[in-house]
Amino acid sequence: xxxxxxxxxxxxxxxxxxxxxxxxxxxxxxxxxxxxxxxxxxxxxxxxxxxxxxxxxxxxxxxxxxxxxxxxxxxxxxxxxxxxxxxxxxxxxxxxxxxxxxxxxxxxxxxxxxxxxxxxxxxxxxxxxxxxxxxxxxxxxxxxxxxxxxxxxxxxxxxxxxxxxxxxxxxxxxxxxxxxxxxxxxxxxxxxxxxxxxxxxxxxxxxxxxxxxxxxxxxxxxxxxxxxxxxxxxxxxxxxxxxxxxxxxxxxxxxxxxxxxxxxxxxxxxxxxxxxxxx
Numbered sequence: 018x019x020x021x022x023x024x025x026x027x028x029x030x031x032x033x034x035x036x037x038x039x040x041x042x043x044x045x046x047x048x049x050x051x052x053x054x055x056x057x058x059x060x061x062x063x064x065x066x067x068x069x070x071x072x073x074x075x076x077x078x079x080x081x082x083x084x085x086x087x088x089x090x091x092x093x094x095x096x097x098x099x100x101x102x103x104x105x106x107x108x109x110x111x112x113x114x115x116x117x118x119x120x121x122x123x124x125x126x127x128x129x130x131x132x133x134x135x136x137x138x139x140x141x142x143x144x145x146x147x148x149x150x151x152x153x154x155x156x157x158x159x160x161x162x163x164x165x166x167x168x169x170x171x172x173x174x175x176x177x178x179x180x181x182x183x184x185x186x187x188x189x190x191x192x193x194x195x196x197x198x199x200x201x202x203x204x205x206x207x208x209x210x211x212x213x214x215x216x217x218x219x220x221x222x223x224x225x226x227x228x229x230x231x232x233x234x235x236x237x238x239x240x241x242x243x244x245x246x247x248x249x250x251x252x253x254x255x256x257x258x259x260x261x262x263x264x265x266x267x268x269x270x271x272x273x274x275x276x277x278x279x280x281x282x283x284x285x286x287x288x289x290x291x292x293x294x295x296x
Contacts, residue, residue, distance in 0.1 A: 027052075028072060032062040047265050048221045048228075049074060054261055061264070113144035114201040117191040119170050124190075125150040133190065137170060146204045153209065156186040158242070159194065159201065161216035161225065162292050166193045171296050179242065185211065194229075205234055215242040218251065219258050219289025220266035223280060227271060241276050247290065254288035262289065 023037040032055055035043050043063070046052045051071050052063040065071045121134035127148035135141050143149050151157070158176065160166040169176070169191050180187045194201050205212055214230055216222040223241065231239045244250070267284075271277050283289065 024075065027063070027065045028068055030065065030068060032064045034060075034062050038063065044228075046071070046074075047262075048225050050217075050221055050258075050261075054264060056264070111142075111144065112198065112200055113142055113146045114198070114204070115166065115193045115195065116141050116143055117166060117169055117193075118189065119173055120188070122151065122155060122188065122190055124152070140167065146200055147207075149204065151190055151208065151210060152188070154186050155188045155190050156180065156211045156213060157205065157208075158189055158191050158213045158215055159205075159230065160191055160292075161194065161214075161222065163193060163195050165215065165292050165296060166191060166195070168296050175244075175295055179244065182245070185213070202229060202233055205230070205239075210238070212239045213242050214239065215292060217289060217292050218243075218247055218254070218279070218283070220262040220269060220280070220283060222289070222292075223271075223276065223283075224266050224269055227269070236273060241273075241279070243275055243279050244295065247279065248282060250290050250294060251282060251286045251288050254286065254290035256288050258289035259283065259287045263287075 023033045023039075026033050027038075038046070043052075046063075047054075051066055051074055053066050055062045055064060116133055117135060117140040118133050121132055124131045124133055125148075126143070127145060131149075133141060160169075165172065176189060177187060179185075180189070192201055212230065212234055214226045216225055226239075226241050231241075269280060271280065
């Protein structure tokens with residue numbers, strides 16, 4: 018109930034102390050860039066950067082948060098009228114994750130042939146992900162931003178050049194973590210394929226990769242996509258983004274040399290760069 022009240026206050030546009038939100042949820046909201054840090058001496062509180070985005074994230078994360086959309090929802094009838102669920106049970110009606118590709122990929126879904134080949138302007142959604150299998154020569158690229166995920170054809174040369182330069186497989190399956198859940202990560206731990214993470218080039222983006230993917234998949238299969246021109250691009254990045262994330266992630270470290278160099282570069286430039294810039 019304490020966490021629920023804190024979320025209600027954030028959605029109302031109020032500042033909330035981090036201790037009221039809860040450590041794991043606070044870390045998730047910060048890593049997604051949904052909160053702004055408000056520092057007063059040694060004390061920190063937080064407010065929503067964008068209330069509608071915060072609501073959407075929470076609803077995707079857990080359907081019970083649909084109660085946030087209910088005005089004056091003090092009765093079960095009012096909740097049922099708005100949410101269709103009077104008990105507000107913690108269930109997800111649509112498990113799984115989206116997949117995309119710009120070439121046909123012959124996969125298996127529950128041991129039946131399943132070709133991933135969406136038309137331009139569309140992508141597929143795999144719900145029974147436990148039975149989803151892909152060829153061994155396919156590399157999986159996880160894309161954090163939905164705009165980049167939708168518009169993979171506009172980034173085709175970028176991906177192809179990167180994969181060739183790093184001697185990686187060029188047959189590519191694109192996946193997204195939207196809606197926010199652990200399904201994609203769980204699926205990645207069940208397959209032997211290489212995983213390449215394409216996210217924002219800022220401290221929070223790297224933190225997502227390290228905690229949500231590399232930690233579970235391992236450095237042998239998981240790597241962070243670092244473009245050759247990122248040093249130049251960071252010069253025109255967002256200093257505000259860096260300032261908002263610095264306190265939370267300033268001690269972040271990695272044993273992977275290339276990723277450590279990127280973290281150092283971000284600290285040197287004191288800026289972050291959005292992956293949408295590569296569309």
